[in-house]
Amino acid sequence: xxxxxxxxxxxxxxxxxxxxxxxxxxxxxxxxxxxxxxxxxxxxxxxxxxxxxxxxxxxxxxxxxxxxxxxxxxxxxxxxxxxxxxxxxxxxxxxxxxxxxxxxxxxxxxxxxxxxxxxxxxxxxxxxxxxxxxxxxxxxxxxxxxxxxxxxxxxxxxxxxxxxxxxxxxxxxxxxxxxxxxxxxxxxxxxxxxxxxxxxxxxxxxxxxxxxxxxxxxxxxxxxxxxxxxxxxxxxxxxxxxxxxxxxxxxxxxxxxxxxxxxxxxxxxxxxxxxxxxxxxxxxxxxxxxxxxxxxxxxxxxxxxxxxxxxxxxxxxxxxxxxxxxxxxxxxxxxxxxxxxxxxxxxxxxxxxxxxxxxxxxxxxxxxxxxxxxxxxxxxxxxxxxxxxxxxxxxxxxxxxxxxxxxxxxxxxxxxxxxxxxxxxxxxxxxxxxxxxxxxxxxxxxxxxxxxxxxxxxxxxxxxxxxxxxxxxxxxxxxxxxxxxxxxxxxxxxxxxxxxxxxxxxxxxxxxx
Amino acid sequence: xxxxxxxxxxxxxxxxxxxxxxxxxxxxxxxxxxxxxxxxxxxxxxxxxxxxxxxxxxxxxxxxxxxxxxxxxxxxxxxxxxxxxxxxxxxxxxxxxxxxxxxxxxxxxxxxxxxxxxxxxxxxxxxxxxxxxxxxxxxxxxxxxxxxxxxxxxxxxxxxxxxxxxxxxxxxxxxxxxxxxxxxxxxxxxxxxxxxxxxxxxxxxxxxxxxxxxxxxxxxxxxxxxx
Ligand code: SF4
Ligand code: SF4
Numbered sequence: 216x217x218x219x220x221x222x223x224x225x226x227x228x229x230x231x232x233x234x235x236x237x238x239x240x241x242x243x244x245x246x247x248x249x250x251x252x253x254x255x256x257x258x259x260x261x262x263x264x265x266x267x268x269x270x271x272x273x274x275x276x277x278x279x280x281x282x283x284x285x286x287x288x289x290x291x292x293x294x295x296x297x298x299x300x301x302x303x304x305x306x307x308x309x310x311x312x313x314x315x316x317x318x319x320x321x322x323x324x325x326x327x328x329x330x331x332x333x334x335x336x337x338x339x340x341x342x343x344x345x346x347x348x349x350x351x352x353x354x355x356x357x358x359x360x361x362x363x364x365x366x367x368x369x370x371x372x373x374x375x376x377x378x379x380x381x382x383x384x385x386x387x388x389x390x391x392x393x394x395x396x397x398x399x400x401x402x403x404x405x406x407x408x409x410x411x412x413x414x415x416x417x418x419x420x421x422x423x424x425x426x427x428x429x430x431x432x433x434x435x436x437x438x439x440x441x442x443x444x445x446x447x448x449x450x451x452x453x454x455x456x457x458x459x460x461x462x463x464x465x466x467x468x469x470x471x472x473x474x475x476x477x478x479x480x481x482x483x484x485x486x487x488x489x490x491x492x493x494x495x496x497x498x499x500x501x502x503x504x505x506x507x508x509x510x511x512x513x514x515x516x517x518x519x520x521x522x523x524x525x526x527x528x529x530x531x532x533x534x535x536x537x538x539x540x541x542x543x544x545x546x547x548x549x550x551x552x553x554x555x556x557x558x559x560x561x562x563x564x565x566x567x568x569x570x571x572x573x574x575x576x577x578x579x580x581x582x583x584x585x586x587x588x589x590x591x592x593x594x595x596x597x598x599x600x601x602x603x604x605x606x607x608x609x610x611x612x613x614x615x616x617x618x619x620x621x622x623x624x625x626x627x628x629x630x631x632x633x634x635x636x637x638x639x640x641x642x643x644x645x646x647x648x649x650x651x652x653x654x655x656x657x658x659x660x661x662x663x664x665x666x667x668x669x670x671x672x673x674x675x676x677x678x679x680x681x682x683x684x685x686x687x688x689x690x691x692x693x694x695x696x697x698x699x700x701x702x703x704x705x706x707x708x709x710x711x712x713x714x715x716x717x718x719x720x721x722x723x724x725x726x727x728x
Numbered sequence: 729x730x731x732x733x734x735x736x737x738x739x740x741x742x743x744x745x746x747x748x749x750x751x752x753x754x755x756x757x758x759x760x761x762x763x764x765x766x767x768x769x770x771x772x773x774x775x776x777x778x779x780x781x782x783x784x785x786x787x788x789x790x791x792x793x794x795x796x797x798x799x800x801x802x803x804x805x806x807x808x809x810x811x812x813x814x815x816x817x818x819x820x821x822x823x824x825x826x827x828x829x830x831x832x833x834x835x836x837x838x839x840x841x842x843x844x845x846x847x848x849x850x851x852x853x854x855x856x857x858x859x860x861x862x863x864x865x866x867x868x869x870x871x872x873x874x875x876x877x878x879x880x881x882x883x884x885x886x887x888x889x890x891x892x893x894x895x896x897x898x899x900x901x902x903x904x905x906x907x908x909x910x911x912x913x914x915x916x917x918x919x920x921x922x923x924x925x926x927x928x929x930x931x932x933x934x935x936x937x938x939x940x941x942x943x944x945x946x947x948x949x950x951x952x953x954x955x
Contacts, residue, residue, distance in 0.1 A: 297937055297938050301935070304934075305784070310768055345770070346843055348842055407943070411943055411944050412942035415934035416932070416934045417940055417944055420944040422945075422947075423945050423948070424948060433759040436762060436763050436934070437764045438766070452769045454767070454770050455847065456763075457763040724760065727758060727761055728754065728761045728925065728928075
């Protein structure tokens with residue numbers, strides 16, 4: 216057992232209002248630079264939909280993540296082998312182009328001031344931020360398909376809907392095609408990252424102490440395999456500096472005790488951050504099981520931070536008592552491992568993503584009858600269909616299974632039964648109009664009990680800032696000092712130059728040669 | 729004669745010294761700038777036709793030059809057979825023409841595609857022009873001064889060896905036609921340009937990927953502690 220610590224995350228999708236505050240917070244801090252205009256390290260997409268970059272989930276096109284050899288059960292990069300990488304280094308056949316995201320533009324506002332008086336209103340034409348030329352048509356932009364839940368162009372082309380029956384698609388279109396939810400995405404800081412494995416230069420690395428995945432800007436040589444290797448398309452190519460960039464989980468903020476900017480600013484308070492301990496010896500094993508077992512396998516390598524054996528091994532690996540104490544308070548551990556209501560996004564990509572989602576409840580409580588929208592039942596009876604009609608949920612369960620469990624519908628059902636049980640139980644507490652037997656039945660079906668339901672409710676609905684973000688004391692400086700007591704900040708006798716181990720530039724990131 | 733000495737006995741040393749010193753200086757002081765500056769993300773259709781052919785054809789030709797230089801005897805034995813000589817020369821010309829065509833595609837792409845044009849620097853243009861001159865000269869020499877694989881061994885090779893042994897002898901190449909000499913000079917001009925341009929990606933070729941484990945984990949403190 217090789218115990219390591221990982222800063223990991225939970226997004227509670229029922230609470231996301233799709234406001235994009237997170238995106239803007241990130242954009243303003245990290246990517247409002249030349250060459251990075253099109254990048255959204257944090258983006259929020261409408262699901263069902265085609266996402267950003269367009270159809271990123273279609274790995275036949277982009278070839279991200281890992282593939283399991285069905286005969287040997289071994290993993291290989293879906294992109295290509297190592298020789299293939301070197302052979303394709305002059306031209307990567309699977310690289311997305313900027314048009315798969317969008318061409319960034321601004322407007323020629325000055326024209327509004329400079330035009331001489333005339334009969335027509337002057338217009339501010341769009342100007343490409345790459346070429347500086349006018350753009351006659353803007354074909355795509357950030358969140359081009361925002362809120363287009365029922366759109367035949369976007370929603371119907373969601374890769375997760377391939378193979379769906381007419382009946383399932385009809386469910387989706389019920390109620391005036393308005394069914395959709397938001398999926399905020401950042402880098403998952405995976406345990407078995409495809410980006411790291413695909414980088415021939417070895418420029419991408421996982422930090423041992425906290426699991427944050429970073430790209431060394433000084434080692435990146437623009438071989439651009441990482442962009443393909445990441446199945447979530449969370450590595451971006453800076454077309455101006457010739458370097459790849461990605462979410463850094465705001466590590467400068469984390470190291471000063473603050474949550475990442477997108478977490479901090481989240482209006483819906485959907486985001487949770489905390490430490491989990493996991494067994495690094497079993498990463499490959501957990502990533503190599505058949506599709507249907509992936510979620511359980513990933514859960515099994517996350518360790519119980521209260522288990523004395525785990526604690527002993529963690530300490531032996533240099534994880535401090537304080538870090539262990541933070542892992543014990545981690546909301547992520549509770550959502551993912553203890554309560555089992557948070558799920559990884561697309562586990563079938565086999566990178567073991569460490570960002571987990573509580574899937575949104577989208578129950579059908581009303582249907583269209585003769586052109587009118589009718590609520591099925593009201594009052595206490597109205598809650599019963601929530602339980603029994605799980606299969607009729609507005610978005611087919613199979614859709615969520617495609618997203619979160621590699622097709623395992625049973626796991627999705629278990630999650631929903633528990634979430635519904637929490638609602639019914641809390642309804643009893645707060646309103647009291649549900650008959651006791653019904654509540655007991657709900658708790659039984661949800662495989663939960665009043666205490667757990669109460670705890671889930673609290674952490675879902677009423678968490679404080681400090682309960683949502685249990686930012687561990689990363690203490691890299693401290694770790695350095697204990698390791699190298701003679702470090703002198705004045706003479707700077709550091710064992711490594713900072714630039715080798717981080718994102719920060721000591722020079723302007725621009726072409727000089 | 730003095731010009732010959734300057735160009736073929738002095739300049740090669742200047743070029744190599746520049747390449748090494750500036751190359752190291754740039755690596756130490758501005759490692760961030762060591763990049764191939766790929767532009768595939770902005771345009772990939774013309775690149776598909778240009779880049780692959782350019783790189784592979786050029787690598788093979790370069791390899792032939794180096795092999796003939798390093799293993800002169802084996803090379804001589806190999807091309808003693810006329811069939812082999814003609815095949816080799818034919819192949820060389822075909823590859824050479826491919827590099828010219830591929831580089832033309834790449835240059836036109838830089839010129840005509842507005843996205844690529846904005847990401848092209850003056851040094852990029854200088855490099856493209858130099859490379860174009862060099863590969864065109866190479867094809868010209870191969871076509872009209874036959875057979876290069878033969879006389880190369882008795883002119884350029886001893887001259888290069890004399891340079892490497894610090895006893896430069898321009899007499900080996902002094903009487904060659906000027907167009908051939910230009911091609912030889914071109915090689916050292918490119919060497920001199922190497923540290924200043926994106927050519928540095930040549931020595932960044934990530935061969936170590938083949939034996940590196942897939943996952944890279946870096947410990948801030950632990951790494952140094954164990955070493
Ligand atoms: S999600 Fe992040 S860590 Fe995982 S493969 Fe993509 S870039 Fe790498
Ligand atoms: S800020 Fe929070 S609620 Fe708003 S879109 Fe982002 S994740 Fe959703």
